[in-house]
Amino acid sequence: MRKEFPKNHRFRRDFWTILWFLWLLIVASFYFFDLFISKLK
Amino acid sequence: MDQFAAFVHVVWIVALGNFWGQRILVWAKYKFDSELERTAFGFAAGFGSFGLLLAILGSLGFFSASACYLFFISLTVLLFFGWKDLPPWNPRLIFEALQKSPLLWALSAVLALAIIQSMTPSTAHDALAYQLEIPKRFALAHRICYVPYGVNSVFPLLMNMFYVLSLLWDGTRMANLFHCVTGLGIVIGLLAIERRFIPKSWLGISALIFALTPGIFGQMSLAYTDVALSFFIFFVFYSILKWQETADLKWFVLAGIYLGFAFGVKYLAALAAISVTAYLIVLASLRKIKLGPALAGLFLMASISFLIGFAWYFRSFLYEGSFLYFGEKGYIAKNLGYLNSFALPWSMTMHPQYFGGSWTRLGIIFLAFLPGLFLIRKKPAAANTFLFWGIIYFCLWTLLPRQNLRFLFPVCALWSLPIGHLIASGFPEKWLTKWSRIFIFAILIIEAGAAFYHGRNSYRVALGLETEEDYLKRTERTYAVAQFVNTNLPENAKILNAYEVRMFHFRPEVIREPEFRQKTHYDTRFATSEETVDFLKRAGITHVLIAPSDAAEKQIFPPRNIRQLVSDAQVGKSRFKELYREPSQKDSESGYTVLSLI
Numbered sequence: 001m002r003k004e005f006p007k008n009h010r011f012r013r014d015f016w017t018i019l020w021f022l023w024l025l026i027v028a029s030f031y032f033f034d035l036f037i038s039k040l041k
Numbered sequence: 042m043d044q045f046a047a048f049v050h051v052v053w054i055v056a057l058g059n060f061w062g063q064r065i066l067v068w069a070k071y072k073f074d075s076e077l078e079r080t081a082f083g084f085a086a087g088f089g090s091f092g093l094l095l096a097i098l099g100s101l102g103f104f105s106a107s108a109c110y111l112f113f114i115s116l117t118v119l120l121f122f123g124w125k126d127l128p129p130w131n132p133r134l135i136f137e138a139l140q141k142s143p144l145l146w147a148l149s150a151v152l153a154l155a156i157i158q159s160m161t162p163s164t165a166h167d168a169l170a171y172q173l174e175i176p177k178r179f180a181l182a183h184r185i186c187y188v189p190y191g192v193n194s195v196f197p198l199l200m201n202m203f204y205v206l207s208l209l210w211d212g213t214r215m216a217n218l219f220h221c222v223t224g225l226g227i228v229i230g231l232l233a234i235e236r237r238f239i240p241k242s243w244l245g246i247s248a249l250i251f252a253l254t255p256g257i258f259g260q261m262s263l264a265y266t267d268v269a270l271s272f273f274i275f276f277v278f279y280s281i282l283k284w285q286e287t288a289d290l291k292w293f294v295l296a297g298i299y300l301g302f303a304f305g306v307k308y309l310a311a312l313a314a315i316s317v318t319a320y321l322i323v324l325a326s327l328r329k330i331k332l333g334p335a336l337a338g339l340f341l342m343a344s345i346s347f348l349i350g351f352a353w354y355f356r357s358f359l360y361e362g363s364f365l366y367f368g369e370k371g372y373i374a375k376n377l378g379y380l381n382s383f384a385l386p387w388s389m390t391m392h393p394q395y396f397g398g399s400w401t402r403l404g405i406i407f408l409a410f411l412p413g414l415f416l417i418r419k420k421p422a423a424a425n426t427f428l429f430w431g432i433i434y435f436c437l438w439t440l441l442p443r444q445n446l447r448f449l450f451p452v453c454a455l456w457s458l459p460i461g462h463l464i465a466s467g468f469p470e471k472w473l474t475k476w477s478r479i480f481i482f483a484i485l486i487i488e489a490g491a492a493f494y495h496g497r498n499s500y501r502v503a504l505g506l507e508t509e510e511d512y513l514k515r516t517e518r519t520y521a522v523a524q525f526v527n528t529n530l531p532e533n534a535k536i537l538n539a540y541e542v543r544m545f546h547f548r549p550e551v552i553r554e555p556e557f558r559q560k561t562h563y564d565t566r567f568a569t570s571e572e573t574v575d576f577l578k579r580a581g582i583t584h585v586l587i588a589p590s591d592a593a594e595k596q597i598f599p600p601r602n603i604r605q606l607v608s609d610a611q612v613g614k615s616r617f618k619e620l621y622r623e624p625s626q627k628d629s630e631s632g633y634t635v636l637s638l639i
Contacts, residue, residue: 013416017473020413024480027409030391032487 044160044505047211051218054091054113054206055084060120062087071291076134078233082295084226085276089302093349095202096305099185106209144245151252151489152225158262158496159221160503163213164517165263169543171196172264173213176204177545187360190556195361197353199305200269207264212509213545216264223272224261227454228252230275234282234458238421239465247461250481253488254453256393256401256446259495266306271451273303274313278430278455281317282423284338285330293338294345301349308365309441309448314346316433385439389446397445403453406484410460413477416468424459431455513546522586522633523547525621530635534583539603541588541633551586554603564602570612573601578638585617587634607636615639 063083066073073079098104098112139145163173171193178188179201188194200220207215231248239246252258261268276299284292296317303310318339325332354364386408388395393402414420414428431452438449464481467474502512513520523546526536530549538544539554558564561580567573585603598605607617616639623632 017416017468017470020416021473021476023412024409024477027390027405028480028484031405034391 044214044503047160047215047218048156050210051215051222053117054203054219055088055222057113057117057120058087058091059084060087061116062090064120064123066295069291071295072287075233075236076131077229077236081226081230081233082276082279084229085273085299085302086295088223088226089199089273089299089305092199092202092302092305095206096185096199096352099179099202099205102184104179104183104185104205104209109206109209138241138244141241142244144243144249147485147489148228148245148249148252151249151258151492152228154489154493154496155221155224155252155258155261156218157503158499159217160214161217161262161499162502162509162513163217163264163545164513165265166543168213168216168264169517169519169545172201172266173204173208173216174545176201176208176216178550179205180208181548190552190560192361192366192556195357195366197305197307197350199302199353200266204264213264217262220264220266220268221261223269224252224257226272227268227275230279231454231457231461234279234423234427235461237423239462243461243465246465247457249485250406250460251454251457253404253485253492254406254450254457255404255488255491257450257453258488258492259400260447260450262496265447267447267450270303270306270309271454273299273306274310274451275454277303277313277317278427281320282426285422285426288334290334290338290341293341296338297342297345298349300342300346304346304350305353310346310350312434312437312441313451314343315437316430317342319433320430389444393446397443397447401446403446403449404484404488406460406481407453407456409484410463410477410481411456413463414459416473417463417466420459420462424462427455428459517543517546519543519546519633522621522623522635526584526586526635529620530584535581536584536586536635537577537582537603538586539588540590541586549584552582558602564599567601570601570606570609571616573606574612574616574638577603583638584620585636585638587636589632607634 059080060083062085063079066079066083066086071079071082073082094112095109098108103109103112139149163169171191175188175191175194175198178191178194179185185198200223203219204216207213207219228248228251231251232245235247236244252261257268257271277296280292280296280299284290284296300310300314303313321330321335321339324330325335357366358364390403390405390408393399420428434452434455435449438444438452441448464478468477498516499512501507502509519541526534527546527548530536532549534549536547536549536551537554537557538551541551542553544551544553557580561576563573563576563580567576585607587604587607600609607613617636618639619634619636621633621635623634
């Protein structure tokens with residue numbers, strides 16, 4: 001599973017991975033919240 | 042012609058173009074990875090060439106239904122004589138692919154939905170304002186002609202040549218379908234690249250991401266030109282990719298041909314030309330390619346695209362004295378302020394209304410997933426190259442006089458490939474692979490649902506459950522007044538129109554007042570109202586159309602502008618006779634009025 005990344009890079013990779021996943025959630029929640037709220041109005 | 046016949050006609054023309062394109066490419070000894078790739082390239086080459094041939098027919102004055110039938114039937118007969126030259130095409134491969142990838146079924150369903158939505162009489166704004174209005178003028182004149190006071194008529198009109206054909210044979214439905222098949226062309230192109238490195242069970246993911254991009258799906262079923270532009274631009278890039286792989290300069294020739302077609306569709310083809318040039322310069326400076334062949338290739342590409350695409354610009358120069366025409370400027374500067382433009386990708390995803398309308402939204406897949414690409418190290422060369430081209434094109438887009446999201450459709454086509462690869466290959470972390478896939482499928486399902494929902498008005502008429510007339514009465518604001526004009530006014534009437542831009546349904550010549558005013562200054566050059574009306578009569582104007590317009594109500598016009606003249610104390614009653622007044626639901630003053638000049 002970690003073949004691509006040496007051991008000492010693991011923390012850095014986990015950090016960026018989680019950051020990106022959070023980014024996905026933020027983008028989606030802002031977008032759909034805005035879309036549905038504007039429809040409800 | 043009914044829906045089915047319109048569909049069969051489009052399939053005929055597209056298949057004919059495709060086979061001719063393939064034949065010529067095989068004859069010119071182009072080598073392709075797969076039959077799918079050959080089909081994709083042949084599709085684009087044949088389709089563009091047919092547009093060009095139609096333009097030549099039109100310039101010679103052969104725009105009539107029977108002349109076009111004769112032309113395409115002869116091309117069909119000629120093709121059958123040389124059928125043996127074409128390597129065999131095996132439909133079994135399609136079934137095999139469908140068995141292996143469920144995504145291809147989803148893709149087929151999405152395309153079928155787009156085709157059904159295309160079967161609706163056009164009510165889209167730009168289509169009725171000029172994309173179909175100008176072809177209607179050509180069809181009525183049986184040739185490509187100059188439309189005075191219609192600046193859009195000197196734009197490059199390669200795609201609109203298919204719309205002329207549609208109007209000659211059927212109506213607006215075929216025009217929508219022709220635009221729809223250009224989207225299909227990109228889908229085939231994406232599939233052809235995808236199959237090189239995306240596992241068979243995931244085949245179709247990039248094409249699905251592209252086709253379900255809300256703005257793109259929405260526009261595919263309208264007679265516009267942005268998807269068509271993306272179609273040709275996509276194949277310019279694809280040809281450059283093939284050159285990199287084979288080092289064969291003749292791919293630049295093909296890139297030049299596609300670029301010439303793209304220049305025939307829209308000015309924005311220049312962004313593709315600059316992107317390719319910048320890309321080759323970067324590669325040569327990094328010593329990844331040799332400068333000599335790259336320069337030779339660029340020269341070839343530029344000269345061939347000039348040969349194929351320049352006629353449109355020369356035509357504009359002949360009539361208007363300028364090669365290009367620019368409209369309104371500056372979305373970024375006007376609506377967001379320069380500071381906010383730093384967060385451009387966010388703003389354009391979340392607030393599409395500032396970038397040319399919320400109906401052209403790009404969805405969140407690009408904003409959400411592009412950063413994820415930095416988490417996978419090894420990407421296939423093609424995916425990397427497409428990502429890079431997209432970035433250059435995007436940067437150039439920010440410099441445009443007007444940042445419209447639909448001008449970014451070519452970038453969506455390019456970026457769907459690396460994102461598709463990201464989803465199909467997955468990450469070293471299993472949880473991330475799983476959740477990113479769940480995430481993207483959720484978005485795709487929502488997008489598909491939205492695509493289905495937005496077409497809700499059109500299904501009845503598309504499936505033949507409602508007549509076209511009933512549909513247009515229900516949805517098109519100009520339909521009733523246009524019916525009055527078409528039945529009661531003479532064919533050669535000349536109508537000064539303040540300010541209805543949706544002019545497609547009017548049969549007599551309709552002149553837009555702003556352009557007439559810009560060229561004649563009729564409302565400021567005379568001392569009296571009588572003289573102004575006399576001038577209008579001398580200019581051939583026989584009727585006036587006054588349209589309800591909130592913007593016009595707020596505007597202050599010079600006293601001799603047509604909107605003031607019709608209610609002028611001096612000439613309002615004596616020189617204008619009211620023929621038609623449309624009661625509007627809210628306010629009886631605000632419907633359309635048609636008057637004749639006495």
